[in-house]
Structures are given as structure tokens and as C-alpha cells.
Amino acid sequence: MLKYFHKETELLGTVPNVLAECSFTKKLEGRVKISGSKNASLAMLAATLLTDEECIIKNVPRLDDVFVLLALLEKLGKKISFRGNIVIIRGAVKRQILPEGLSRKLRASVLVMGPILASKGSGVFALPGGCALGERPIDIHIMGLRAFGARYEICGGKMNFKRKILHPAHIHLPFPSVGATENILMAASLIPGKSVISNVAREPEIINLVRFLNAMGSHIKICGSTYEVYGVRNLHGAQFSVMPDRIESGTFLLAAAAIGGAIKIIGAESGHLTVLIKKLAQTGVQIGEKRGILSVKAARCPQPADISTAPYPGFPTDLQPLWAVYMLRAAGKSKITEKVFPARFMYVDELKRLGADMKLKASVLTVGKSCLNGAHLIACDLRAAAAMIIAGLMANGTTRVGGLRHLFRGYENFFEKLQMLKANVSIRQTKKK
Ligand code: EPZ
Numbered sequence: 001m002l003k004y005f006h007k008e009t010e011l012l013g014t015v016p017n018v019l020a021e022c023s024f025t026k027k028l029e030g031r032v033k034i035s036g037s038k039n040a041s042l043a044m045l046a047a048t049l050l051t052d053e054e055c056i057i058k059n060v061p062r063l064d065d066v067f068v069l070l071a072l073l074e075k076l077g078k079k080i081s082f083r084g085n086i087v088i089i090r091g092a093v094k095r096q097i098l099p100e101g102l103s104r105k106l107r108a109s110v111l112v113m114g115p116i117l118a119s120k121g122s123g124v125f126a127l128p129g130g131c132a133l134g135e136r137p138i139d140i141h142i143m144g145l146r147a148f149g150a151r152y153e154i155c156g157g158k159m160n161f162k163r164k165i166l167h168p169a170h171i172h173l174p175f176p177s178v179g180a181t182e183n184i185l186m187a188a189s190l191i192p193g194k195s196v197i198s199n200v201a202r203e204p205e206i207i208n209l210v211r212f213l214n215a216m217g218s219h220i221k222i223c224g225s226t227y228e229v230y231g232v233r234n235l236h237g238a239q240f241s242v243m244p245d246r247i248e249s250g251t252f253l254l255a256a257a258a259i260g261g262a263i264k265i266i267g268a269e270s271g272h273l274t275v276l277i278k279k280l281a282q283t284g285v286q287i288g289e290k291r292g293i294l295s296v297k298a299a300r301c302p303q304p305a306d307i308s309t310a311p312y313p314g315f316p317t318d319l320q321p322l323w324a325v326y327m328l329r330a331a332g333k334s335k336i337t338e339k340v341f342p343a344r345f346m347y348v349d350e351l352k353r354l355g356a357d358m359k360l361k362a363s364v365l366t367v368g369k370s371c372l373n374g375a376h377l378i379a380c381d382l383r384a385a386a387a388m389i390i391a392g393l394m395a396n397g398t399t400r401v402g403g404l405r406h407l408f409r410g411y412e413n414f415f416e417k418l419q420m421l422k423a424n425v426s427i428r429q430t431k432k433k
Contacts (some may be wrong), residue, residue: 017431020401020415022392023374023424027261027298030421034249034267035061035412036085036242040205042108043182044212044242045069045087048078049115050190051216053237054090060242061085061412064405068106075099076112090237096123100158103128110138110179113161114187117150122163132381134343140177144184147171148191168193168231176201176225176311182209188229189218198226203312204272208243215240246272247383248411249294250319253277255390255418256296257285258326263421265294275315279305279323283330302326304334304367311340321347321387327367328356329394336365347384350377354395372396379403382410389414393423402430 036059046069048055060066062085070080070087077094080087096116103109103126116123128136142152142159147169152161168191171184181201186209188195200206202225210220210227215238219230249268256263257280270277270289277287284299304327309317317340324347327334338344342363352358353375357368374397379385385407392399404427407414418425 017429018404018427019430020389020392020404020407020425020427022389022395022399022401024396025259025393025422025424028256028259028263028421028423029261031264031266032252032417032421034244034252034265035059037061037205037208037245037248038063038065038410039108039178039203039247040208040245041066041242042069043111043186043205043209044240045073045089046108046111046115046182047186047209047212047216048089049073049076049093049112050119050186050213051235051237052090052092054088055216055237056239057087057089058239058241059085060087061245063412064409065106065108068102069108072098072102072106072109072112075102076116093120096120098123098125100126107136108179110141111183111186113141113145114183114185115190117145117148117161117164118166118187118190121165123161125159125161127157127159132343132346132384133341138180140173140175140180141183144171144173144180144197145187148187148195166191168195170196171198173197173199173201175199178203178206178311181206181227185209185213185220185227185229188231189213189216189220190233190235191231192233193231195229195231196226197229200225200227201311204243204246204269212238212240243272244269247316247318249273250276250316251322251383251386251411252417252421253280253287253294253296254319254322254326255393255421257283257298257302258322258329258390259393259423260298261422262295262297265296267292268294270294275313276319279307279315283326302330304330304332306335306337308337309340317341317344318383320344321384322390324348324358324365324367325351325387325391325394328370328372328391330367331369334367336367338363338365344381346380347387350380350384350388351391353377354391354399356391374399376400376402379406382406386411386414389418389425393418393425
């Protein structure tokens with residue numbers, strides 16, 4: 001079985017320069033098991049800052065983003081062990097200054113702000129960097145923390161929050177931001193009294209976080225798109241298992257639809273993928289479920305279908321690049337509208353190197369049936385990397401994909417899983433420049 005080298009030094013995944021080589025694959029067949037959710041794991045790991053007691057989190061995927069966040073938590077004073085897919089975290093936070101280098105590596109590092117300010121009252125945080133999805137503001141996070149009474153000054157590019165005892169608040173989010181909802185929820189859990197947060201994000205990863213916070217002794221009530229949080233003075237440790245990765249499940253559903261064949265997906269939560277499954281059925285894909293196993297059979301001649309991304313339960317923005325690649329096989333034109341990250345089309349120019357018929361106007365991409373031929377592509381973000389590899393397996397000849405560090409951030413054993421499904425893919429180390 002292919003094993004790419006993934007040195008884990010000090011919990012930091014350092015991935016050497018590797019290149020994916022993809023050759024035309026007539027169809028996928030076999031079974032694939034879904035890992036724990038990256039995005040749910042990151043929020044839960046940040047939530048462990050709300051208690052000094054031991055937390056045991058199971059089904060945590062071994063990914064670079066997880067390694068970076070664990071390294072951050074360790075720098076803050078947490079004692080961590082990560083064996084297999086089980087993380088054990090305990091101990092008090094001893095430092096409240098977030099190292100800039102690590103914070104810049106991981107957008108989700110912003111999630112430590114709420115827990116640190118609620119438990120310690122002060123902290124110094126670097127402004128998170130942007131990425132290929134475009135500008136990544138945190139104004140909604142800040143608006144929520146300020147509502148609790150937090151105040152900061154910017155010095156040296158960092159936000160320096162002065163010591164404050166935070167108070168409960170009623171907060172209405174201008175946009176259902178996933179990260180801001182998580183940050184504000186975690187802070188409210190440790191602010192004694194009743195806080196009400198409305199127009200929240202309702203992604204399954206957030207419900208997973210609510211369940212974990214309640215297991216730690218918080219009292220969060222979900223009322224539609226409003227959360228009522230009865231914050232407490234202390235939260236205790238808890239044991240919890242991470243939900244299956246919704247986006248990885250969608251990635252393999254779309255890989256089968258785009259490349260062809262029939263596969264079985266083990267451990268996916270189909271209830272989290274209703275919109276995608278409905279759209280796939282519209283194009284002719286057959287999807288069945290039996291005892292928690294999803295069976296997917298690709299359409300011989302897929303029909304085009306338009307999508308427009310939206311916060312959950314809408315079509316997930318993270319699957320937008322993968323849908324675009326699938327539509328390269330559809331018999332006709334389809335329109336893809338991106339409403340969450342309007343700049344999330346950096347992958348289009350790369351796919352055009354394969355001969356993709358794609359035209360982008362404002363945030364609407366029109367895709368036509370395309371005959372793809374191998375080329376050398378460079379991935380620009382996590383989901384675009386997966387999309388380029390799938391496109392390479394659809395293309396004639398060989399396609400090489402670089403920039404794989406993005407992929408290792410968010411997909412556990414991606415190449416091994418594709419190989420188990422009979423995909424012609426391998427990775428090799430490139431000469432260091
Ligand atoms: C989370 O990012 C996910 N990351 C993203 O997954 C996912 O694409 C995104 O939610 C949307 O579902 C993690 O959970 C670690 P947002 P997040 O705040 O929290 C704007 C992946 O591939 N916004 O819901 O950063 C923002 O610019 C990653 O796994 C503000 O304007 O997403 C964007 O346009 C990529 N101000 C929109 O809201 C803010 O303060 C959605 O962002 C915050 C966000």
C-alpha cells in the first residue's frame with residue numbers, strides 16, 4: 001500500500017515536496033471508510049481550553065491542520081498525547097500569547113480566542129492570514145467578543161485584549177459565520193448567565209461542538225437559528241467522538257460520479273449530505289443506503305445541474321470545486337454560483353490546462369462537457385487540490401499535481417483511499433529546489 005512520508009515532529013506535520021501522478025482511470029470500484037471530521041475536530045480541540053481537566057477526543061483525523069492546532073495548544077501550556085486517532089488533552093493554560101507563525105499557518109487558530117478570553121480574560125492574538133479563498137475577515141468574531149465586553153488594541157499586527165471580566169450578551173450575527181458561531185458559543189459557555197446568539201451557522205460540525213460543550217457541563221439550547229447558552233463558572237473534562245467528515249464523504253461521492261463506476265462509502269452520515277445527494281440524483285447518479293453504508297453508482301451519461309452554494313443546509317461551498325469537475329462530464333452546460341467565498345475559483349485556470357471548458361463571470365462559473373488531456377497543475381487550496389486530482393483521473397494520459405501540502409491539511413490517507421478504489425494515482429517526492 002502506498003505510504004507517503006509524513007514526519008510528525010513535535011506534533012507538527014512536515015510534509016516533504018511531493019507530486020501526485022494521476023493517470024486515466026476508467027472507473028472506481030470498492031469501499032472507502034470516512035475519517036473523522038477535520039472541521040469538527042478543530043473546534044472541539046479549541047474547546048478543551050475551557051477546562052483544565054482531561055478531555056479525550058476520539059476519531060480525530062491525522063491531518064496537518066490538526067497537528068498545527070495541537071502544537072498551538074501545547075505552546076499555550078496544554079499537555080497533549082495523540083495516539084492513533086485519539087487525542088488526550090489536559091492541564092491549565094499557562095500562556096495567553098499565540099505564536100504568530102503557527103497562527104498564520106492555520107485560519108482555525110482564530111477559534112482559540114473565545115475560549116482564552118472567557119477563561120483568562122486577556123490574550124494576544126495574531127490577525128489570521130488570508131488564503132486562496134480570498135480575504136478571510138474576522139469582524140463577526142470580534143463583534144461577538146466585544147458584545148461580551150472584550151476590548152483590544154492593535155499593536156505590532158496583533159490584537160492585544162486587555163484583562164476584562166466578560167458578561168452575558170444577546171448577539172445577532174450579520175452572517176451565519178461558522179467560525180464566529182463556534183468562537184462565540186465557546187466563550188458564552190464559560191460566561192455565567194444567559195446569552196442568546198441569533199442568525200447562527202447550523203453546520204453539523206457546530207451541532208457536534210454543542211454536544212461536546214454540553215458534555216463538558218455547558219447548557220446550550222438550539223432553537224432554530226438561535227442558540228440559548230446558560231454559561232457556567234467552570235466546565236469539566238469530557239470524552240467524545242468526532243462526527244464523520246461531511247466534506248470528505250461528499251468528495252468521494254463526487255469522485256465516483258465524475259470518474260465513473262460504483263463504490264461503497266462506509267461511515268458517512270447521509271443526513272448531512274441531503275442537498276448534494278438530491279443534486280447527484282438529478283444528474284442520474286444512483287445512491288442507496290443500507291445499514292449506514294452508502295452505495296453510489298455513476299451515471300453513464302450524467303445530465304448537467306446548476307448549483308448555488310449557501311450556508312448549511314444549502315450546497316456546501318467546500319464541495320463547489322468538486323462539483324465543477326464533475327460537470328466536465330455532463331452532457332450540456334451547467335452554472336455554478338459561489339455565494340459564500342466569492343473568490344473560490346482560483347482552480348479554474350489550472351483546470352483549463354487540461355482543456356476544461358469553463359467560463360467565469362463575476363461569481364458564476366459556466367461549465368461545459370470537456371475532453372481532458374493530462375497536464376501539470378498546481379493546487380491552491382485544500383478542496384481545489386482534491387478536485388484537480390479527480391480531474392487528473394478523468395483526463396487522458398498523465399496529470400501531475402503539485403502544491404499537495406494543501407491536501408495533507410484536510411484529507412487523511414487520501415491517496416491510499418483512492419488506490420483502494422482502484423484509481424491510477426501515486427505520489428513521488430520531487431527533488432528539493
Ligand atoms: C469554515 O470556515 C470552514 N473551516 C471552511 O472550511 C468552510 O468553507 C466555511 O466554514 C464555510 O462553511 C473550518 O471550519 C476550519 P465562515 P470559516 O466564517 O469559519 C465571511 C475547508 O475547506 N466572514 O463561515 O472561516 C467570510 O469571509 C474550509 O475545510 C466575515 O465576513 O467560514 C466568508 O465569506 C475552507 N467575517 C463567509 O463569511 C467574519 O468574521 C463564510 O465564512 C467571518 C466570516
